Amino acid sequence: MKKIIVLLLCLPMFAGAQSLIGGKNILRWNIGSVAMRNYHFTYERSLTKHFSASLSYRTMAKGSLPFQDKLADVIDSKNINFGNFQIGGTAWTLEGRVYVGLGRMKGFYLAPYLRFANFDISAPVKYTYTSTTAPTAGQTFSKEANFSGKIKSTSPGLLLGWQFQIATKIVLDLQIIGGHYGKGSGDLNFASALSNDEVTALNNSINDIKNNSGPYKITGSANNAGALIRADGPWFGIRSNIGIGVRF
Helix, strand or coil, rough: HHHHHHHHHHHHHHHHHHHHCCCCCEEEEEHHHHHCEEEEEEEEEECCEEEEEEEEEEEEEEEEEEHHHHHHHHCCCEEECCHHHHEEEEEEEEEEEECCCCCCCEEEEEEEEEHHHHHEEEEEEEEEECCCCCCCCCCCCEEEEEEEECCCCCCCEEEEEEEEEECCCEEEEEEEEEEEEEEEEEEEEEECCCHHHHHHHHHHHHHHHHHHCCCCCEEEEECEEEEEEEEEEEEEEEEEEEEEECCC
16 A cells, blocks of 8 residues: 555656656757767657657868878879868758657667758869970979869768667767768869960869769869869768757
């Protein structure tokens, strides 16, 4: 009888705890992204016991290219200075999660998603020429043309992960592994007055990049007012992260 009375007295406490834990909204910050200059925030909303939808925003400050050796393996041209390559940008991600566990927005999940990204790129292209005009005739010069512009991409993907409830209002999201594959395209411009010798040399460098661009379609040319490079091809990425969020 005493046990029944104690249980009855504790029921209001259990009900209050469930109302805190059972919120249908999560606001989450991917703390693992900070190491890559990324600030990534997500709003997730439970729609049913096993399904949720979310919208994420990511911003990356412009800086050196991560994993530049990997891109150098794909675009095998010595005329791109990958060491001074700069990239930044933003992305929006629409994601649906299917939770296979017993709790709402808890446990193992599969998450198909669609990412829309906009990248701000600066790509230095090297070129060397020997002047044919006075007063520098016969002298050899090595320069870089700093191309800049935007690349936009749309990429569907799939993420596998596990979300834990670690406190009454705190969740931990382990985004174990995921990836996306889609298409990206954009224009990179270089504006500068160029001599005829420079135009010839820069066109040679652009043609070398075209011929060694792997799966990417590169077009472009230089003239006395500068140069344009147009890029089109596959866009892919790997996802793995740790997020911490507030449930309400």
